Amino acid sequence: MKEFLSDRINSLAVSQTLAMAAKARELKNEGKDVIGLSLGEPDFNTPDYIKEAAVNAINQDYNSYTPVDGYVDLKNAIITKFKRDNNLTYELSQIVVSTGAKQSLSNIAASLINPGDEVILPCPYWVSYSDIVGLNGGVTIEVKTDISNDFKMTAKDLESAITPKTKMLWFSSPCNPSGSVYSKEELRELADVLVRYPNVYILSDEIYEHINFCGGHFSIAEFEDMYERTITVNGVSKAFAMTGWRIGYIGAPAWIARACNKMQGQVTSGANCIAQRAVITALEESPSKITYMVDEFKVRRDLILNLLNNIEGFNCNTPDGAFYVFPDISYFFGKVIDGYLINNASDMSLFLLDRALVATVTGDAFGDPNCIRISYAASQEQLIEAVNRIKKLLS
Ligand code: PMP
Ligand code: GLU
Numbered sequence: 001m002k003e004f005l006s007d008r009i010n011s012l013a014v015s016q017t018l019a020m021a022a023k024a025r026e027l028k029n030e031g032k033d034v035i036g037l038s039l040g041e042p043d044f045n046t047p048d049y050i051k052e053a054a055v056n057a058i059n060q061d062y063n064s065y066t067p068v069d070g071y072v073d074l075k076n077a078i079i080t081k082f083k084r085d086n087n088l089t090y091e092l093s094q095i096v097v098s099t100g101a102k103q104s105l106s107n108i109a110a111s112l113i114n115p116g117d118e119v120i121l122p123c124p125y126w127v128s129y130s131d132i133v134g135l136n137g138g139v140t141i142e143v144k145t146d147i148s149n150d151f152k153m154t155a156k157d158l159e160s161a162i163t164p165k166t167k168m169l170w171f172s173s174p175c176n177p178s179g180s181v182y183s184k185e186e187l188r189e190l191a192d193v194l195v196r197y198p199n200v201y202i203l204s205d206e207i208y209e210h211i212n213f214c215g216g217h218f219s220i221a222e223f224e225d226m227y228e229r230t231i232t233v234n235g236v237s238k239a240f241a242m243t244g245w246r247i248g249y250i251g252a253p254a255w256i257a258r259a260c261n262k263m264q265g266q267v268t269s270g271a272n273c274i275a276q277r278a279v280i281t282a283l284e285e286s287p288s289k290i291t292y293m294v295d296e297f298k299v300r301r302d303l304i305l306n307l308l309n310n311i312e313g314f315n316c317n318t319p320d321g322a323f324y325v326f327p328d329i330s331y332f333f334g335k336v337i338d339g340y341l342i343n344n345a346s347d348m349s350l351f352l353l354d355r356a357l358v359a360t361v362t363g364d365a366f367g368d369p370n371c372i373r374i375s376y377a378a379s380q381e382q383l384i385e386a387v388n389r390i391k392k393l394l395s
Contacts, residue, residue, distance in 0.1 A: 012135060016365035017127050020349070024359035035386040037375045038359040040176060040324065042241040044293050050240060050282045057277035066270030069261045070097025070249070074276050077283040082251050085209070085287065086219045088232065090251040096260045097279075099271045101207050101235035101248030103264070105132050105170075108203055108231055108250070111259035113138040117167035122153035123367035124326065126176045126205065130367065138167070142367050147317050147328050151178035151368075155189040162197055169194070172205035174212055177366045177373040178326045179301075179319020184218040191223050202230040207248070210239035210287055213298045214320040221251070228253055238322075239290055240282045245275040297323050300376045300383060307387040308374075311394060323377045326363065330370040337394060345372050356389040 020038035027034045069075070075095040082088040098104045105128065113119065115137030121129055122143045130140045143161045145151045158169070169190075173182040182190075194200055202220055209217045221230035235248030250260065264270075304325055308314045313331035332342045338355065342348050346362040349372050353359050363371030376383055 008135065013131055015128060015131075017361055020353075020359055020361050023353070027353075027357070032357055034353070034357045034359055035378065035382050035389075036359045037378055037383075037386055038361050038373075040238070040322075040375050040377065041243045042238060042293065042323070042377050043379065044241040044296075046241050046245070046278075047282075047289065049285060049289070050242070050278050053281035054274050054278040057274045062273045062277055064273065066273050066276060068265040068270045069257070070095065070270065071276050071280070074280050074283075077280045078249050078251070081283045082232070086206075086217075086222065086232070088219060088221055088227075088251060091254070093254040094251055094257050095249060096252070096257050096264065097247065097249045097271050097276060098260075098264060099248070099268055100237065100246040101205065101233050102128060102132075103268065104233050104235070104248045104250045104260070105129070105203070105205070106135075107260035107263045108233075108252075108256070109133055109136040109138065110263050111256060112201060113167060116165060118163060118165040119167060120158065120161045120169045121367065122157070122169075122171050124151060124175070124177050124363060124371065125170065125367050126172055127361075127365045129170050133170070139165075141166070144368075146368075146370075147315060150317050151175065151180045151326070152182060152186060153190070155193045158190055159193045162193070162200065166197065166200050168201045168203055170203040170205070172208065174208035174217075174319075174321025176208065176322050177324045177361075177363075177371075178317065179322045179324055180317070181212060181214055181216075181320040182218070182220075183216070187218055187220045188223065191220060191226050194229075195225055198229075200229070202226060203233060204230055205233045207233065207235045207238055208322040209234060210290060211294055211297055211323060212321040213294075213301065217321075231256055236279050236282050239287075239293070241293065242275075242279075242282070245272070245278065247271055247275050247279045297376070300378075300380060301325070303380055304374065304376045304383050304387065307384065307391075311387070311391050313394065323375060325374050325376060326366075326368075326371045327374070328370045329372055332394070345369050348372055352390060352393070356386075356393045358386045358389055 024036040113136045119133045231252040237243040315328040349362040361373040
């Protein structure tokens with residue numbers, strides 16, 4: 001029978017982070033010694049105090065459908081977290097809990113974007129932003145940045161991308177994939193542009209908030225003049241090593257939260273009951289309970305940067321957060337190595353997988369064709385071995 005897929009699904013790209021992880025898994029299953037540095041997923045276990053809360057919830061018979069926008073006590077824990085960590089004040093009507101921050105992003109796009117609306121994405125951006133926007137009829141406007149300015153968008157860059165059709169700006173800080181963190185001053189410069197364009201909304205993705213090595217996280221919604229137009233997205237996947245539990249959330253103006261609630265009510269309903277109970281504990285406990293993971297990520301960041309900087313042609317910024325390095329490898333373009341022509345970052349990423357058995361992700365997936373992304377959410381031994389293999393192959 002002929003396959004009749006919709007134009008929508010046909011025009012959607014496969015998530016390249018997930019595709020590369022699947023490819024690496026396949027090779028591993030074939031018995032190949034692949035080092036997977038493609039997926040942004042902590043290699044720690046979920047902390048015991050959070051697991052215990054989940055076990056208690058099962059024993060207490062939490063098994064029914066949950067409220068679409070989340071349990072009230074979880075929403076209260078999120079409100080307390082926003083106040084404690086971000087100095088942001090939200091009410092219950094402004095919080096929506098979802099099945100991962102990815103669903104939060106999708107709800108926001110579906111709720112705010114009309115066909116033809118423009119969404120500004122500073123490059124590099126997280127892989128799924130462009131497809132989630134596109135799926136909802138939005139047009140992405142990429143703003144190029146590069147290693148010379150630590151992959152950060154300036155006020156001037158932002159202003160030149162704004163048109164009468166601009167609906168939103170989407171960005172992450174700490175950034176996946178560059179690890180860049182916008183300071184309060186840098187965000188103020190962007191906000192000074194945005195105050196002149198009152199119809200432009202901001203999606204501030206802060207899922208790497210706690211994985212921050214520069215000591216300061218600032219939320220753009222903390223500026224009074226940005227609060228009413230900002231949707232702050234967060235989740236527990238990264239900092240709490242809870243990727244598979246699938247809980248994300250937003251703090252937003254009530255009318256946007258209402259719209260996300262309506263969308264979610266038709267598409268998936270409320271998020272998983274046990275996971276929500278566990279996240280109450282995750283958020284209520286002090287963030288100091290997870291600093292052992294952040295400290296380890298910092299050690300690994302320093303390790304991998306040192307190692308990569310010893311490879312000719314790898315040009316790295318110093319990431320201040322998240323757990324990725326995003327080296328510019330354009331030095332290799334046009335070169336033949338070991339009989340293999342490297343024309344672009346995808347070629348390099350495939351070459352490293354084929355010949356060094358190291359899985360990375362091409363920068364094209366993040367809107368930057370000069371770079372590759374390497375996740376250092378892996379053991380120090382694996383990182384040393386991976387970079388040794390890369391170095392040997394390229395020299
Ligand atoms: N935003 C960014 C920047 C991410 O790296 C991820 C990672 N998956 C997400 C959102 C989605 O996170 P999740 O759906 O696991 O909460
Ligand atoms: N966010 C992670 C990454 O960037 C997980 C994969 C995904 O959700 O796409 O690799």
